[in-house]
Amino acid sequence: MYQHLRIALEHAQERLQYRQEQSNIRRRRRKTIEICSTTVAQDPVTTYDNPKEKGSNDHLEMIQQLSTDPEETSDIDADFDLISLEEDTIELPSGLNSYCEVPFDDQDEPLVLDDLFPPNNNQNSSYLHSHTTIKTHDFCGQLIEIFRDANISNIHCSRFLRVINGVLPQPHNSPTTLKALYNSMQGVPTRSGVNYKLVVYGLTGDCPAIKLATKHVNHQGYWCCWFCYIQGIHIDNKRQYYFQNELVLRSTTEYAHYSEKAERTNKNIFGHLGVSPLATVFNIPLPRCLIIDYMHVSLLRHTRTVIQYLYQKYLKPKQRNELDELFRHQPFPHFCNRKMRPVKEFSATELRNMLLYGLLPLIRSFLPVDLAAHLSLYVTAMRLLHGPRKLGDDTEIVANELMNAYYKDHQLFYTNIQHFVLHLHCHLADQYYLHGSLSNLGVFGQESLLGHFAKSRHGTPMTSRRQVVPRHVFTPTQRTPPPSHYLLVFEDTNSYQIAARSSIKQITGDVVSIMIRNKLVKAKAVCHGSLEDCNAEYVRLTRVSQNETDEHDDVDSENDKLTIDDWPMNDVNVYSKPASSNCLSSTVSSSPILTSIQSPRQISDKGDQNVQIDKAENIRMNSKNSNILEDIDNRVDELSEKFVSTSSKIDQQMQRLSTKIDRFASTVNINKHAIESYIDKSGEHFPSEYMFGEINLLDVMATDYGDYARQILQIIYTSDELKNSILPPGKPHLARPPLAKDRFKKFLEAVRYKYKLDSINFGLFYRGLLRRKLTDFLIEERRREPLKQTRQSLKQSQAQRTSQSNFDETFG
Ligand SMILES: [Zn+2]
Structure with a gap:
């Protein structure tokens, strides 16, 4: 075969x-x-x-x-x-x-x-x-x-x-x-005693790779075909390879002869630049061992070029979007693993699916008939060459005829894209005959292998998207139970937080992802275990970090001091010079006096921290201008100022808060429990009727005593009285008169009877709870009226307008 x-x-x-x-x-x-x-x-x-x-x-x-x-x-x-x-x-x-x-x-x-x-x-x-x-x-x-x-x-x-x-x-x-x-x-037997013989069948790759391996001119040069003598024409700064009826193929001996000649003369002879270094390796002679990689030639080059050409030259922008949508939503068998994508997002596999299955049916309605028919020649030829021998021995012959027809008329529809890759399609029939169908060739597998190598070598740059983190399943047989809590360090803010395991989104090694205010934040888990463990570690770490910051402060102050010390050196300041140099170089000072002061202390306290303090003291003792003391005083002053200001602010806030709480408590008490203490317990007989005019005031329904009081007032007094009066007893200096006293007494009685309140404590009830409600009610009454009026006036004006328009419609 x-x-x-x-x-x-x-x-x-x-x-x-x-x-x-x-x-x-x-x-x-x-x-x-x-x-x-x-x-x-x-x-x-x-x-x-x-x-x-x-x-x-x-x-x-x-x-x-x-x-x-x-x-x-x-x-x-x-x-x-x-x-x-x-x-x-x-x-x-x-x-x-x-x-x-x-x-x-x-x-x-x-x-x-x-x-x-x-x-x-x-x-x-x-x-x-x-x-x-x-x-x-x-x-x-x-x-x-x-x-x-x-x-x-x-x-x-x-x-x-x-x-x-x-x-x-x-x-x-x-x-x-x-x-x-x-x-x-080869005479040396291998360990297994078997001699292996390698047979190198062929060479495949993209055009530049084959060019290098065969020492041929590149795919844009003259005579660049490895299989035949096609020269190519130079048009518009590009080589174009138009259709030729009869192709003159390179024979193996010619190939060997010309390549050898090119090697010897160091000249380009029909595209040969020299003898391929692999010529001795191949068991099948050049150029028959060359295999066209249809993934590069057909899919990634020609198909893509043609589709892009169609997009640019034949389709309007709106049609492009429509076609893209068609591709995107085209259902596709799940075992293909890939869906079709819009033209912008192609890769080789999608191009294959598109070329073989999707392109022709979907693009048909957008193209003129002759163009679509021409394109179908290519698609059909490729489908024949891609699969098994559907037409028996004639498969590649039919495919070649289709391809030739396509190639011949290519200039009619496409200008300036008659590239070398298009010419190579003429040789695909030979390839099919020699090596089998295109689906068996192609470097899809090798490319993914190479990709795997590249990825393993450099590490994937897209860990967040591609990395698959296996799910941790905790079983009862597991020796160590998973930690319940984690102590996290947020390195951005250098702050600590203890988080329960359930609140953590993802744990990969030390790095923990946690949601804080709808933002995924990454933190480092320093410690894990029970809550107590984390707490203890947290306390320890904060203590350490505090010490560290103290030390840092010391170092900072030392540095400050040094920079300060440097400039008065110009003054004749004898003592500051050795002191500063000491501090710069090391703790061992050259001055004998200083060492005598320092040494006993250093022996007594051996902690690094103390050494640091010694240093600071050392500097302080030796600095004549006592800049540091001033500096410290300033800082303390600043601190105390800040403290005072913040404390006053806090006081204010606390006061506000307490008043708010008081108010809140009072309202709650009034509504729920306050009235209970005023209810009569002496067993006084309350009447079941208390008439005002024809209304039994005790029959008025209300949600609570406040509501009841309001309703009664509305019954007893007219709205004008409620608007213009205040609660009795009125005062002579106030502008508004009090409500009529006799009726007010009746009102009070009604409230007392209704809620069966004690007559002795009623005064307290009135003053503590009821009066406030009543004043509020009166104020509301005053406000309510103008609002009502404006609303009514608005309604009236609207009604007038509509009636006017109706009138106009009926009689106009
Ligand atoms: Zn050729």
Whole structure:
């Protein structure tokens, strides 16, 4: 199905056959030399009897038998192999030159050199040459080790090998090429006893990567296609690659030839800049081993360019938004893991889903018919190439026809975007034939692998969004119960807080997230455990921090002092100089007097804090101008002022608060409990009727005595009286007259009867509770009337207006 795999297999079979032929030739020659060797080496001939007997066996058995050869005959064997090497290179069917400077000759050379150091052959344990005791195998091992440690390029390694080969006496066993050198080490069995052979099938990547790997011109140059000879045209500062009916493909030999020529002449020959350093590595020759990465070429480049072009040139802004909305809300199977996104937010996977599934149906209504039809050619071709062989053997042929039709008419709809990537689509059919469908290729997996590497190396920059914190599940079998409380430090404000576990949103290591006033704040958990533990730790920490701040203050004052001390130094102040220098350098002072004062104290108190205090005192003692004392006095004054001002403020606030509380308490008492103490307990008989005119005042319903009193007043007095009067007894200097006294007495009686109040304490009740309510009521009555009037006047005016309009409508 995939031709190149078949080619590779055939290639390998050919190699095997060739190797068998080689070994047969060698065996035949060995037989002839054996006759000579018996005369030269004078060794027992018995060892050579076996190969003679089993001459008709295959070469593998032959090699096993050869491995039993004694070392004594190795000289001759080595001599022979060199001879065979020279002869075999001439016999090569490809007819290429045998000199090893041309790298692509290496492809054929190892076929022979493999035989020089066949795997599992004792030949490698032969001496390097006849004048040394070092074994070829050891030499090769050392050489490879040196090459690897030196970290030098293959070219330099080859040069070293050439130099070594040049100085060694002839004949010798040293390998002449790098590949032979590495092959010589393949005879070493691995720990598992299995020899692995790597087959490099191909190379894929984005265009710049392939350009570098193949030493080709970049994707904007002339002759930049790796597969064919398309030159490209320079238009508008860009290379454009228009459709060509017949593509002239580069053959493998042409490719090798031109790249070699370019390497030699250091010129650009049909886009070749040199021989690819990977040419020797590939088991399939260039350019057939190159695989177009459809993720980069089709999805990220061409599809994106085309969609953006359509957006800019064919769609109006409103249509763009509509299309974006369509993409955003397009339902999509959940197993695709991705939804479609609007055009602005594309990545490769979304582009694939869009190209293969969503683009054509959704964009159809926005585009002219011919443009949509043209676009459908591309989409259909890509769908054919992406999936399995839907049309059997014709799949890639049909896809190629569609693609060619699309490419041919591309200029009609799109100008200036006939890029190299569009040209590469012509070769996708070949790729499909050689390597299989596009869904199997592409570097999606490799990209994510690389992304994983990059992420692991640098650490993800988006921890908040991507980091998955596993949920902690606490079970009864767990040894340590989770802490109930945490002591948190807010580093911004340097403040402490104890928080219960339930109020903490998230705990990752030491960092704790907690919600404070609807804001997620991060804090550091210093201590966790029970509430008592946290409290104790909190007390300890605050004490420590206080000490620290004290020390800091000391240091600050010291620094202040030093800066202050520096400027009067210009005055002839003999004592301040050594003092200040002492403080700057260390606690050990050069002045003998000072040390004598200091030393006993330092011995008595050993705490650092005390040393600090000593320092401060030391400075104070030595400062002649006593700036510090003044400074401290000033600060204390400031402090006391502040304290006084704040305390007075606090006093005021407390007073206000107490009055408020008093008021609040009084209102509460009046409503609920106050009246109980005035209720009659002597068993006085209260009448059930108390008439005013025709109204029984005791039948008036009310919520409480205040409400009742108001209603009664409204019954007894007219509204004018209530408005213009005050409570009896009136005073002559007041402008308003009191309410009529006889009716007021009746009112009081009604209240007393209604609530069955004690006649003796009624005066107290009236003065303490009722009178305030009544005065309030009267004041309200005065205010209420003008409000009512204004409201009424408004209503009236509105009514008048509506009636006027009605009148106009009916009669106008
Ligand atoms: Zn091409």
